Amino acid sequence: MLADPVFLLAVAFNGLTVGAIYALVALGLALIYGVLHIINFAHGSLLMLALYAAFFLFTLGGVDPYVAVLALAPGFFVFGYLLQRFVIAPISFGRDTNVLLVTLGLSIIFDNLALYLWTSTTRTINVPYAQTYVDIGVTAVALPRLVALGAALLVGVAFWLLMTRTDLGKAIRAVARERQGARIVGISVEHIFAVSFGLGTAVVALAACLLLPTFYVTPTVGYAFVLIAFTTVVLGGMGSFIGALLGGLLLGVVEAFSGVLLGESLGQIGIFLIFILVLLFRPTGFFGQRVA
Amino acid sequence: MRLRSGQAGALFVLAAFFLLLPQFVTSSYWLGLWTLTLFYALLGQSWNLLGGYGGQVSFGHAVFFGTGAYVSAVLQVKFGFNAWAGAAVAVAAGGLVGAFLGAVSFRYGLRGSYFALVTLAFAEVFRVLVNSWELTGSGFGMLIPLRPGAAHLQFTDRTWFYYLILALLAAACALVWWIERSRFGAYLVAVRENEDAAQALGIDCFRVKVVAITLSGALASVAGVFYVQYFLFVDSHIGYGPAMSVNALLAPLIGGAGTLFGPLIGAVALGALSELTTLALGKTPGVNLLAFGVLLLVILRFLPNGLMGLFRGRA
């Protein structure tokens, strides 16, 4: 079976569609890391909150996730902005491990607030197109997964354009590279930090809307994504968007294959091992600069 | 070195309070609560040694706790070990895992957030492994057969568990107290404050950190052994899941990282907060940890030296 090229391609493609979501989640994390040089441990919990938001918009308001994204992405942008500016920055006093602890505190709060409000019940939504399969030759893929793959690539391009072609992008890059210098030329570093955090959070909301049709939500669902997102970012090179995108896709494929080879439960180990090995032996990742 | 008089007084009051506690607390509910509080203080003291004194923040202390719990459980259940012998091996194994994890991460220069994340990843690797391995009970976990008697480290009178954890915690505190007053302790704190300066003064930072994580791993596995004997059960989520890693760091951070009594004070504060939230909001899953998270943020913002900062100018 493992020698069958059609089967291998099918596994790989399946992995790619999962990897697209990883890539999106990681893209937000990479942006936050690249600009603020902080590790946002609450990233997965923000994804979880966005999944719940999309879930309730669908079940209570009948809003399709693909439509809900139009409200959720800006909403989460504002949420992320406020979170960075008025919670994370003042509490962490700008110290690296403090940020990690503050965002850990936030993730504990978000996860348990969700548990308190919505219990540990696993929730899914039922959209008709989730059962629509598209035949791509080697395998049939659920439509939402194809959409996610396309969206990840589109968002990657959009990010690149934003960073290279707009004034905001220039300001963000200036702050990322040289904080003091940016301050001197009159850029509000605190504002850019918060904008970057907001953008990273908005991408997470987008990922949630793309994920929900073929996935589920529980209060702890974010945790599974945290290490995956970190692995992706580390693999791709801290702060590199292209790296995050490719890293995410690659991890999806790795996970798909290690799942096939090692079985459902042992298969998850592949990602953690990659994470440890990359951090130990190649902390620059494959596309980024050396971490400070 | 002698105790400072304030510390000696505090120690006397604490010792008297905890030794006499079972005389006054007769309800099994409350005694159980105090037992768990001391358990969290022990786990916290283990984290404190590495994270508080050594400045190496671990997000995956469950990797040591779980090793203590699983090794003692597997040795008893699958290999017929006596509980005490199993416990000894388990504690050694916890130290060994610490030494290994420390050797690889510190050799490759991992610091700060990266070290934290790697410890978490190691805990996850172990969680997946024990969850898939038949020897460790895979998804079902490990049940220790009921065999009451001190020879099997099981007590029908739960008061003995209370005294056991009290003794273990006291031993851990004595160890930390001794370290605080030794050259090794001075080096450990120096490494936390500034590795370059430490190196310039002749300190082998790598060695100091590896020794600290080894001791920390052994202490956390003592907590793991206790847990297994107390509840007679462990599974992959309890043993290696993120909850125990979070528990390990909450008490010292809230009580005061890098202080002798920080973990104990933090554990008592968390226990009290937990009871209060249950009183106010009922026993709903999530409320306790929700309150813990809020308290953590409040402490980080206003009391960077934890509750101990209220007693002293600096930690």
Add this chain to the structure above:
Amino acid sequence: MAVLEAEGVSKRFGGLQAVAEASLRVEPGRITALIGPNGAGKTTLFAMISGFLRPDSGSIRFDGREITGLAAHRVCRLGLVRTFQIVQPFAGLTVRENIAVGGHLKEPDRGRALAAAAAIARQLGMEAMLDAPAQSLTVAGRKRLELARALATQPRLLLLDEVMAGLIPTEVSEIVAVIRAIRDAGVDILLIEHVMQAVMSLSDDVYVLNNGRIIAHGAPGEIAANGDVIEAYLGQGAAHARG
């Protein structure tokens, strides 16, 4: 025999040759100065000597022993200790505790190391600050703490990187006296300094580093009269002399 001999030591950072084929010797019983404009590579050379950076090429011998590439803590244990130009205090610890960390190199006992720390603080005029946290010290205090900590290790050779930068003249003359006393106690000294009066009055031997290369070596008087040095350095250095 020279206490310290660096021979043809080089270090490159990417496209920048920070130190190129630099050689210098520190003779016993003497104070040797290393001067040169900002960015000349002085601190980088110190970092290589003290084991913080591995030279790309060249060799370093201390007391006749090859120490090239030896880890910093091992170099320190042999009796060669450096201070940092950008001060590196153990910020959360008191002055006493800071100095005691250095003292522990030769003294395992905590109580005795703390007592020795107090003695060294007295020697450097810091006894009033013994229980102040290091982060509360002024620049002058921090510079002095660097020196005190290094001294506490009881070194054979002391590498001082701009311990007078940012000090007012009275503080400079105090430190100059302290450094002389250290030398008289039998510790050899290699120092990087911008404060020219101090260099001229303190040192027995002067090396001048410019663009990573040693361009002159001699007694202070000779150096002051050397045309190359004046051109490369003193024109700019004169402006620096006030720190």
